[in-house]
Amino acid sequence: MTANNYRHALFCAVVTLIISFPILGLNLEAKGVKITLTGAQTSTYIAIALAAVAVFVFQAFRDSFMGVLGKLPNLNPLAGREPMEQSKRVKLESWILTGIVVFALFWPFLVSRGSVDLATLVLIYIMLALGLNVVVGLAGLLDLGYVAFYAVGAYTFALLSQYTGISFWMALPIGALLAGVTGMILGFPVLRLRGDYLAIVTLGFGEIIRILLNNWTSLTGGPNGIGGIPEPTLFGMEFGRRVKEEGNTSFHETFGIAYSGEHKVIFLYLIALVLAVITALIIRRFMRMPVGRAWEALREDEIAARSLGLSRTAVKLSAFTIGAFFAGFAGTVFASKQGFISPESFVFLESAIILAIVVLGGMGSQLGVILAAIAVTILPELAREFSEYRMLIFGAAMVLMMVWRPQGLLPVRRIQITLKKQE
Amino acid sequence: MLDVQNLSMRFGGLLAVDGVSLDVQEREIVSIIGPNGAGKTTVFNCLSGFYKPTGGKVIFEGKEIQGTPDYKISRRGMVRTFQHVRLFTQMTVVENLLVAQHRHLNTNMLAGLFGTPNYKEREQSALDRAAYWLERVGLLDLANRDAGNLAYGQQRRLEIARCMVTEPKLLMLDEPAAGLNPAETKELNQLIVSLKEDYNVSVVLIEHDMSLVMDISDRINVINQGKPLASGTPEEIRHNDDVIKAYLGEA
Numbered sequence A: 001m002t003a004n005n006y007r008h009a010l011f012c013a014v015v016t017l018i019i020s021f022p023i024l025g026l027n028l029e030a031k032g033v034k035i036t037l038t039g040a041q042t043s044t045y046i047a048i049a050l051a052a053v054a055v056f057v058f059q060a061f062r063d064s065f066m067g068v069l070g071k072l073p074n075l076n077p078l079a080g081r082e083p084m085e086q087s088k089r090v091k092l093e094s095w096i097l098t099g100i101v102v103f104a105l106f107w108p109f110l111v112s113r114g115s116v117d118l119a120t121l122v123l124i125y126i127m128l129a130l131g132l133n134v135v136v137g138l139a140g141l142l143d144l145g146y147v148a149f150y151a152v153g154a155y156t157f158a159l160l161s162q163y164t165g166i167s168f169w170m171a172l173p174i175g176a177l178l179a180g181v182t183g184m185i186l187g188f189p190v191l192r193l194r195g196d197y198l199a200i201v202t203l204g205f206g207e208i209i210r211i212l213l214n215n216w217t218s219l220t221g222g223p224n225g226i227g228g229i230p231e232p233t234l235f236g237m238e239f240g241r242r243v244k245e246e247g248n249t250s251f252h253e254t255f256g257i258a259y260s261g262e263h264k265v266i267f268l269y270l271i272a273l274v275l276a277v278i279t280a281l282i283i284r285r286f287m288r289m290p291v292g293r294a295w296e297a298l299r300e301d302e303i304a305a306r307s308l309g310l311s312r313t314a315v316k317l318s319a320f321t322i323g324a325f326f327a328g329f330a331g332t333v334f335a336s337k338q339g340f341i342s343p344e345s346f347v348f349l350e351s352a353i354i355l356a357i358v359v360l361g362g363m364g365s366q367l368g369v370i371l372a373a374i375a376v377t378i379l380p381e382l383a384r385e386f387s388e389y390r391m392l393i394f395g396a397a398m399v400l401m402m403v404w405r406p407q408g409l410l411p412v413r414r415i416q417i418t419l420k421k422q423e
Numbered sequence B: 001m002l003d004v005q006n007l008s009m010r011f012g013g014l015l016a017v018d019g020v021s022l023d024v025q026e027r028e029i030v031s032i033i034g035p036n037g038a039g040k041t042t043v044f045n046c047l048s049g050f051y052k053p054t055g056g057k058v059i060f061e062g063k064e065i066q067g068t069p070d071y072k073i074s075r076r077g078m079v080r081t082f083q084h085v086r087l088f089t090q091m092t093v094v095e096n097l098l099v100a101q102h103r104h105l106n107t108n109m110l111a112g113l114f115g116t117p118n119y120k121e122r123e124q125s126a127l128d129r130a131a132y133w134l135e136r137v138g139l140l141d142l143a144n145r146d147a148g149n150l151a152y153g154q155q156r157r158l159e160i161a162r163c164m165v166t167e168p169k170l171l172m173l174d175e176p177a178a179g180l181n182p183a184e185t186k187e188l189n190q191l192i193v194s195l196k197e198d199y200n201v202s203v204v205l206i207e208h209d210m211s212l213v214m215d216i217s218d219r220i221n222v223i224n225q226g227k228p229l230a231s232g233t234p235e236e237i238r239h240n241d242d243v244i245k246a247y248l249g250e251a
């Protein structure tokens, strides 16, 4: 048993060496036209050796480490408490949610422009994560190419504004619908696949869309992206210093206040907030509707669901389409916020981050997903100095979560239904 | 109402079902018995559309349905349970029953989002039907529990209730008494008879528990190694020499 442990640990350490040495320990250097291989600094070698030792020690004593980790939650003072009464909890939750929304409405007027801008981004991620939560958390379809639909939404707005001069409010439903349709078209051939296969194919679709955007230069401008995407207007009032569009007025002149760049940022934030709340409410409603229950049933047991008359294709396709729809929604807001988009914004890492938010938040749980979106977007900004280690911290957080709370921050609670006794 | 002719199912070199015929009339309980591995579950899988049979005909209410996808067969009113209980374990007991009533609900998404009167009305009648059947199988108090947390016998009953809320014409039960204690088996016995008597449902039953089978079946089909061995009333089967040799004798 222990000998086996050590052998395994040794193996892991060697693998660490084999992987890290060529990547970190060897450098390619261009001297004129020739490329030569040089070694790295001694400190790098020491670091690699230390890493290998760390891996060895951890793997060798893995069981005891994990044992200690497993006991830690007992330190949590709230661990042993009685679960709150159902009706009380529902009330409390809705109070908390209302509180958050009210607070969110007012705080942009109190903080700096940068914070509001960041908060807008958080709201966009919340929309994305809520949408992906439908696909992954509720329907149980592992979609690794979700960012493709985000891109469709953003590019729809960018292209339409470039070629037809469409406004944000027109583009919002069009972008979302087009993303939904794309989801349906892409979903159709792949939904027969399960689990890992589905994940790989969706990953491929995500990349195809990005590469298409990158290479269809005549339409999308390729890697140069598309700029000059208009900001939203408020009843025909623009937020810029000067009115760009014929027939529009400007916000600061209408109200006779001094121009301030902040108005625009706050307005965008408020739009994102309203849209995020709408997204949350609609999806929440879906979860209580036949379609939401069908998603979950198919996730739980596909064979049983079919034996009860649910069509696999229809149910999965609806989840895929609705998820894509909200990604398109978020994409339109994103394009408007940035004013400029390029394929750079829609790389696989984005899909991975959104998926991480869903997993961290607790698959299927809305409040959990919202909290996780806030954490995942804001923490890296706060820890700017450590930005090099961002992915490392991210990975460590994921591993710790899997050990401590595999069910996520706030696991889903079932909706309770009161039944009338029948005669 | 159900007429199966010469059904066969081949898995590679194995002929799991070979020329099985059976028929079920309105308000009748027909049992399929046979030793382990005889091919009983495979017959069910062919009838319910889970497998596409490699030979033979399945005629339900005058229409050939072999090869029709499973969910369509279920919508026609032929619903089954599984040898190993298959519930939506992380959903509550009521939710399990609501999923089953998908067909009876207003699944228009806009109607649901806006809560139209028609949507609410159908949702309420689905809830009432769920409550009725939960009461019927003695699970009403556990309505909001996760289905996965129920005791085994309760899970079995929930699975039957889940079929019944779909208002089937023909119910197929695959070893419903497996793992139940004698008291529970007796309750199940009464429940199945009442499904036939009070709700006009025909039942096809696979069961190893001989007392249950002999008690409630109108007719019995015996299969052995995929081939039909005998069929008849319980009395005839009890005295059939082939059956005694192949099946009852060895038990």
Ligand SMILES: Nc1ncnc2c1ncn2[C@@H]1O[C@H](COP(=O)(O)OP(=O)(O)OP(=O)(O)O)[C@@H](O)[C@H]1O
Pocket (backbone or CB within 6 Å): B011, B014, B016, B034, B035, B036, B037, B038, B039, B040, B041, B042, B043, B083
């Ligand atoms: N999908 C399949 N692929 C290959 N062989 C199968 C498949 N399903 C069933 N079989 C084989 O068909 C034969 C009949 O199996 P079946 O499950 O129908 O028996 P059964 O009568 O239900 O037995 P039990 O009483 O144990 O439930 C067995 O030999 C089994 O191995």
Ligand SMILES: [Mg+2]
Pocket (backbone or CB within 6 Å): B040, B041, B042, B083
């Ligand atoms: Mg069987």
